[in-house]
Amino acid sequence: MINIKTMLIDGMPLIGTGEPFSVINPATEDIICQCNMASTEQLDQAVAAAKRAYSTWRQTPDAERKRLLHEIADHLEQHADELASIIVQEQGKPLALAQIEVGAAVGWTRYTAELDIPEQVFENSDTRYTTAHRKPLGVVASITPWNWPLMIAIWHIMPALRAGNTVVSKPSGLTPLNTLRLVQIINEVLPKGVVNVVLGEADIGNAISRHIDINKVIFTGSTPTGQRILSNSANTLKRLTLELGGNDAAIVLPDTDINQVAESIFNTAFLNMGQTCAAIKRLYVHESQYEEMGKALADLASQQVVGNGLNPATTFGPVQNARQYRLVSELVEDARRNGGHIICGGEASSEPGYFYPPTIVSNVSKGVRLVDEEQFGPVLPLISYLEIDDAVRMANSCEYGLGGSVWGSDLELAETVARQLECGTVWINKHAEVLPHIPFGGCKLSGVGVEFGVEGLLEYTQLQVINRHK
Structure with missing residues (x-):
C-alpha cells in the first residue's frame, strides 16, 4: 500500500469529503491506496486559496520565480526514486521508463524556469511609443490524464507558475498518487496556496470548467471530455489549452x-x-x-x-x-x-x-x-x-x-x-x-492551443498593449 491520499489546499493536507475510491496496480489488480474525492466545497476552498496567493505570487520578481522553479527541480531529483516507484505501481510502465519520465520532468522544469517572456515594441516614433506586455491570467486549473501522470502535470504546472499564475491541479482518479506527491514537494518550496491539488472525476471536472474564479483550464485527455470543458467554460469565457485525442x-x-x-x-x-x-x-x-x-x-x-x-x-x-x-x-x-x-x-x-x-x-x-x-x-x-x-x-x-x-x-x-x-x-x-523548446498542439478534434516553448508559455498570459503618446 502507498500512504499518499491527502489533497493539499492552502498548504494544508485534507481528506476529501466526497465518494471513496481505490487506486489499482494494473500489473496485479491489487488496491494500493484508498482515497476520497473532493467535494465541490473543497474545490471552492482550493480556488479561493489560489486566488489569495495570486495577489502576492504575481508580484514575485522574475528572477525569484526562476530560482524557485530550479529549487523545485532540485527537490524532484532528491525524490526521483520514490516518484518513479509510485509511477510504476499506479500506472504500470516499466521502471526504466518511469525513471525517464522523472528525469524528463526535472529537465522540463529547469528549461521552463529559464524561459523569458518577451516584450515587443510596435512603434517608437516622434509621436507614439507603443509596447506589448504580458501579464499572468490568475488561477489556472490543470486536469491531467493517467498515461504520463508526472510528466503531464509538470507540463501544465510549471509554465503556469513561471508566468506568475497560481494553480489548482486535478489528476486522474486512476493515477492520482504521483500528483499528490508532486504537489507536496512543490509546497516544500513555494508559499502556501500557490499550488493546490484536489481529487475527483467528472463532477469536479465540470465544476472546474464552470468556476467563475478559474481564469484558465489546461486539459490533456479525450476529445469528448475536452468538448465538455469547452462547453462548460462558455459562460466565463476562460482561456483554454486542450490537448486531446489523436489517431496519428x-x-x-x-x-x-x-x-x-x-x-x-x-x-x-x-x-x-x-x-x-x-x-x-x-x-x-x-x-x-x-x-x-x-x-x-x-x-x-x-x-x-x-x-x-x-x-x-x-x-x-x-x-x-x-x-x-x-x-x-x-x-x-x-x-x-x-x-x-x-x-x-x-x-x-x-x-x-x-x-x-x-x-x-x-x-x-x-x-x-x-x-x-x-x-x-x-x-x-x-x-x-x-x-x-x-x-x-x-x-x-x-x-x-x-x-x-x-x-x-x-x-x-x-x-x-x-x-x-x-x-x-x-x-x-x-x-x-x-x-x-518546440511548440506542440493539434488541429481538428485534437485540440486548441499549443504547449511548450515561448508560444506555450504565452498561453498562460494576457496581452496588454500600452500606447503612450509623446
Whole structure:
C-alpha cells in the first residue's frame, strides 16, 4: 500500500469529503491506496486559496520565480526514486521508463524556469511609443490524464507558475498518487496556496470548467471530455489549452530501408504500451514492402518481455486500467471478424493484471474500428497503399489531427508529403518526439492551443498593449 491520499489546499493536507475510491496496480489488480474525492466545497476552498496567493505570487520578481522553479527541480531529483516507484505501481510502465519520465520532468522544469517572456515594441516614433506586455491570467486549473501522470502535470504546472499564475491541479482518479506527491514537494518550496491539488472525476471536472474564479483550464485527455470543458467554460469565457485525442498516421515511402526504420517505428507506436497521445496509431506501408514491414515489427514484438514494471527484466508493462484493456481487446476482435490478420499478439493474458502483448494487425483498412478509432493501447494496424497520394488521402481521412510522420530516404519527397498532412506536428524519420523548446498542439478534434516553448508559455498570459503618446 502507498500512504499518499491527502489533497493539499492552502498548504494544508485534507481528506476529501466526497465518494471513496481505490487506486489499482494494473500489473496485479491489487488496491494500493484508498482515497476520497473532493467535494465541490473543497474545490471552492482550493480556488479561493489560489486566488489569495495570486495577489502576492504575481508580484514575485522574475528572477525569484526562476530560482524557485530550479529549487523545485532540485527537490524532484532528491525524490526521483520514490516518484518513479509510485509511477510504476499506479500506472504500470516499466521502471526504466518511469525513471525517464522523472528525469524528463526535472529537465522540463529547469528549461521552463529559464524561459523569458518577451516584450515587443510596435512603434517608437516622434509621436507614439507603443509596447506589448504580458501579464499572468490568475488561477489556472490543470486536469491531467493517467498515461504520463508526472510528466503531464509538470507540463501544465510549471509554465503556469513561471508566468506568475497560481494553480489548482486535478489528476486522474486512476493515477492520482504521483500528483499528490508532486504537489507536496512543490509546497516544500513555494508559499502556501500557490499550488493546490484536489481529487475527483467528472463532477469536479465540470465544476472546474464552470468556476467563475478559474481564469484558465489546461486539459490533456479525450476529445469528448475536452468538448465538455469547452462547453462548460462558455459562460466565463476562460482561456483554454486542450490537448486531446489523436489517431496519428505514419506513412512509409516506397524507397524506405525497412530494417533501418522498423525499430524506431515500433518504439514510437508502442511507447508506454501505446498509451501516448502522439504515438503512431496507423501505419501506411507501400504494398511492395508491406509483408516485410509486418515481419520486422513482429520480430521486434516477440523480443518484448511483458510483465510487472518493477521486475528489472520487464520491457513492456500492462494496459493501465480495465476499461482500456477491454477496449483494446474489442478492437482486435472486431478487426479479426472483419478479415484482419493478427501477425503477432492478439490474445489477452489469463494471468492477473491488464496484460496485453504488442499486437500487429494487417489486412485492415478504413471502416474497421482499429483504423478509425484511437486504440490508445498496444495494437498497431498496418494499411497498404499503392500510390503516395492514396496514403496521404487515407492519413487525412480522420477527425483527429495531432501528429503524423513520414519515413523515407528521399528527404525532399518526405517533406513534400509531410506538408500535405493535416496535423499539428509532422516528424520525418521520427515520431512522438516532444521537446520543451518546440511548440506542440493539434488541429481538428485534437485540440486548441499549443504547449511548450515561448508560444506555450504565452498561453498562460494576457496581452496588454500600452500606447503612450509623446
